[in-house]
Amino acid sequence: MQLISNVLFSIVLVYPVVFLREYCVGVDRLRQLKWLKQAATYLMFITLFFVINAAYIEAFIFFYIILLIPFGLSAGILLMKINRIALKFLNGTHILGIKEKRFAALVAVYGMLFIVLNLSNYAVNAQVLQTHQKVLEKVRGNDFRTEDLMWISQNPQTLVDQTDKLIEISDSEYKVVYSGNAIKIIRGTQIKDDTEYEYDLTYRRTSANSWELDGLYTTREVRSQ
Numbered sequence: 001m002q003l004i005s006n007v008l009f010s011i012v013l014v015y016p017v018v019f020l021r022e023y024c025v026g027v028d029r030l031r032q033l034k035w036l037k038q039a040a041t042y043l044m045f046i047t048l049f050f051v052i053n054a055a056y057i058e059a060f061i062f063f064y065i066i067l068l069i070p071f072g073l074s075a076g077i078l079l080m081k082i083n084r085i086a087l088k089f090l091n092g093t094h095i096l097g098i099k100e101k102r103f104a105a106l107v108a109v110y111g112m113l114f115i116v117l118n119l120s121n122y123a124v125n126a127q128v129l130q131t132h133q134k135v136l137e138k139v140r141g142n143d144f145r146t147e148d149l150m151w152i153s154q155n156p157q158t159l160v161d162q163t164d165k166l167i168e169i170s171d172s173e174y175k176v177v178y179s180g181n182a183i184k185i186i187r188g189t190q191i192k193d194d195t196e197y198e199y200d201l202t203y204r205r206t207s208a209n210s211w212e213l214d215g216l217y218t219t220r221e222v223r224s225q
Contacts, residue, residue: 002209005120009181010047012113022098023079054182054205125176128184128211133171140167155215196222
């Protein structure tokens with residue numbers, strides 16, 4: 001399921017190129033489409049590489065937002081100017097220079113991709129929770145709980161003095177509160193003396209599509225009503 005999620009996530013990132021295709025018209029249409037196809041192919045391979053290698057995905061998303069999105073917008077405006085397409089949001093029967101029905105179809109497909117991607121993420125969330133339960137079961141059955149949990153974690157220093165608190169929380173009181181492609185945050189809640197305690201454990205995906213405990217970076221106390 002994680003592999004499917006990776007592919008869907010890559011398609012979602014590359015899909016905006018399809019909108020640029022609508023601006024390839026006129027006598028240079030075939031040449032522009034050839035250039036766009038080559039750019040989309042390279043972008044897809046690059047995106048898949050970084051998505052699969054989960055350790056670099058955060059840097060890639062930053063690069064995507066800071067550079068690729070502005071570049072894509074600039075490319076769209078350039079194609080519209082070259083092909084003399086009106087630079088307006090609404091222009092008669094067109095939206096952003098694309099026929100309304102065509103634009104609606106492209107947006108609908110994009111929306112469906114997001115829905116399927118979220119469904120696959122939910123399935124992966126369940127797998128990560130199962131991984132977390134296995135970690136807790138292993139620690140609970142060990143006399144050296146702290147040492148064992150710290151050995152499993154990528155950043156053991158964040159778990160010092162927290163082991164007993166974490167294993168006291170029942171499995172049903174853990175839930176995924178952040179669902180990224182390469183990072184999941186699992187929150188455990190516990191109520192003691194009218195005070196609710198929250199512990200946010202981070203799990204990171206490896207390039208082998210397995211999930212490993214990273215560490216405990218956030219703890220908080222919330223006064224119960």
